[in-house]
Amino acid sequence: MKAFKIFTLAAATSLAALVAAAPARAVEIEYWQYIFDARIKAMDVLIDNFQKANPDITVKQSTFPYADYRTKVAAAIPAGEGPDVVQLFYGWLNDYVQADLIQPLPAANFPADKIEAEFFPMVRAMKIDGNYMALPTAVRSLALFYNKRMFAEAGIEAPPANLDELVAMAAKMTTKDGAGNITAEGMTSGMTAQDHHWFREVLLRQFGATPYSDDNKTVTYNSEAGVKALEFYADLEMKHGVTASTFMDEPQAAFKAGRAGMHIDGSFRIGALKDTRGLDWGVAELPAGPDGIKSNYASYWVNAITTKAEGEKYDASVKFMEYITSDEAMQVWLDTVGELPAKPSAAMTAANLADPVFGPFVAGLGYATTTVFADESAQRQVMVDAVSRMSLEGQSAAASLAAAAVAEQAILDGYYK
Amino acid sequence: MNTYRNLSIRQKQVVWAWGFLALPILFYVVIRFYPTANAIVLSFQSWNLLGPREWVGLENYEKLWNDPVFWKVFKNTFVYLILGTPISLVLSFVIAYHLDKTRLLHGTLRALYFLPFLTSTVAMAWVWRWFYQPVPIGLFNNFLASMGISQISFLNSTTNALPSILIPAIWAGLGFQIIIFMAGLRAIPTSYYEAARIDGVSSWTILSEITLPLLKPTIVFLVVFSSIGFLRIFDQVFNMTTNNPGGPLDSTKPLVLMIYQTAFSSFDMGYAAAQTVVLFAILLVVSLLQLRILRDKP
The missing domain is CATH 3.40.190.10 (Periplasmic binding protein-like II)
Structure with missing residues (x-):
């Protein structure tokens, strides 16, 4: 028994030495x-x-x-x-x-x-x-991709510096068939892609609203300025007719196919566009707001x-x-x-x-x-639905934004409870 | 070993039978019953996949009851069922009935009808999604535009989107139902038809008095089977609306898609489990009701 004890002790010592030696x-x-x-x-x-x-x-x-x-x-x-x-x-x-x-x-x-x-x-x-x-x-971050060939055809020399120029240039590049269907859009749109970031952190701020409170727990965009921002976005399709959110299924597909003049997307899109044959594209900073405010989402x-x-x-x-x-x-x-x-x-x-x-x-x-999301896809859906309510159900921008704020606040409350 | 040797032949047979049965039972317990029980337990808990599970009582069910999206989704699920099952059954019966009488190219025709059933749902859903697009890429709208007719918003509409998604779903399931109906039709003894013809009854009477009553087991099977299929619809909806899942404005969202989103994009596993339990209850009640109503009268 004693011999066994000594043996175990010896084994333990040598094992310890081994472990201690390991860090070297x-x-x-x-x-x-x-x-x-x-x-x-x-x-x-x-x-x-x-x-x-x-x-x-x-x-x-x-x-x-x-x-x-x-x-x-x-x-x-x-x-x-x-x-x-x-x-x-x-x-x-x-x-x-x-x-x-x-x-x-x-x-x-x-x-x-x-x-x-x-x-x-x-x-x-x-x-x-x-x-x-x-x-x-x-x-x-986000930037504006533009199709150089469509710019040249429309006689536009430089990408838009502000939102007014954006609308005017998009109108120049939009083409329609006899029945009024869009065959090439001036710019892409779709809250389902990157536009919900553009709206949240860029358009809202440019029109004078703030998307969230400093602690990110409260929605603060339901204001007059917020309504103006949403109206601007929805008008691109509903009033100016320079875009269609359903055009070619996905905004990035329309741009890649050379059927869209401008497209707002993230830097991760560069790789996908780089190898596209026949597409001559450039990148510009996002257009500034009505008061010259520049903003971006990262x-x-x-x-x-x-x-x-x-x-x-x-x-x-x-x-x-x-x-x-x-x-x-x-x-x-x-x-x-x-x-x-x-x-x-x-x-x-x-x-x-x-x-x-x-x-x-x-x-x-x-x-x-940057937006501190509680549930990014659910919060994106709120923006998608806000525009859908306006385009499909004829709701006013004010009513739609108010409903969006309630829905998004519920998501935040559920997360921070 | 001695105990086994002392058993009678009958007892040995029982031991062997249970030995063989134990395998599937174990399999079912581990991969079916245990997760089901776990899901039911989870529906009373709050869990985001990362932290520990916490008991929250009936909170998930309360949330479900007060969630307007859930009631919309609930309604959508039943619209898929109420439109999908009768339409697909009537269509497949009509096709099977006539196909049964066709001799010319019978095999080819039958294969053609069965083909969509073999196709991957994802591939099919995407092809249909492109069919439905507005000009310049949508097949249907390009055709309409070339005829001078204004475009139809198939998918970007709160009223058209659900039927537009249902059509390919029905089409995809048709092949299977046709094959089952044809098997049912073939199983009816020809002597009944011969007797009817000797008696000189009309073909309508033959259909309503001989064919349909004798097809009852087939019909019961297909009603239950296709109902479960439509109540669980997911792939078609998800793939045809990936940009705006279940949209626009939740008008196409079925319960399974809501469960998927709650679980794997909002990571609210407890709430998703509560929805799953409700879906399970609906499937159970609907299937039991159908079996009861359609079962042979004593």
């Missing part, structure tokens, strides 16, 4: 994101660079289909498996924090004042109780350290987070994915601003705001 060798941390080819490629490059600089750390990237992503993350982390650093959509942050899936970034490495000085202001949505929970590598994916990361894995994760939020990583991301750097110092470089494609998006970032 590699630490492996795991990184998760959903499947999107360009992002996986960009992350592979970043991981390579990071591992060269930190030979004692290896990063393993795992990817999952978008549809399963949330469930996988939710199941893995509480079980002590899965990622140490995870990518999530900025709109999901509250859910992840409440479910205790991610931990705050250490203030020593990511001081709040430094982040606020270096990153674009919209990143402040990632601060909870004074701590930054997550940070983006890249951000996306969204982003962030990276965060999960609650699973502890000890040396935590330290390695912090290092990795520092690297993937560096200027260098942001440039890699821009070159590989086409998403814009999240810091002005990396984004607003002379080269990026002068770039004919990225330039307008980068410029837009300077004055962009």
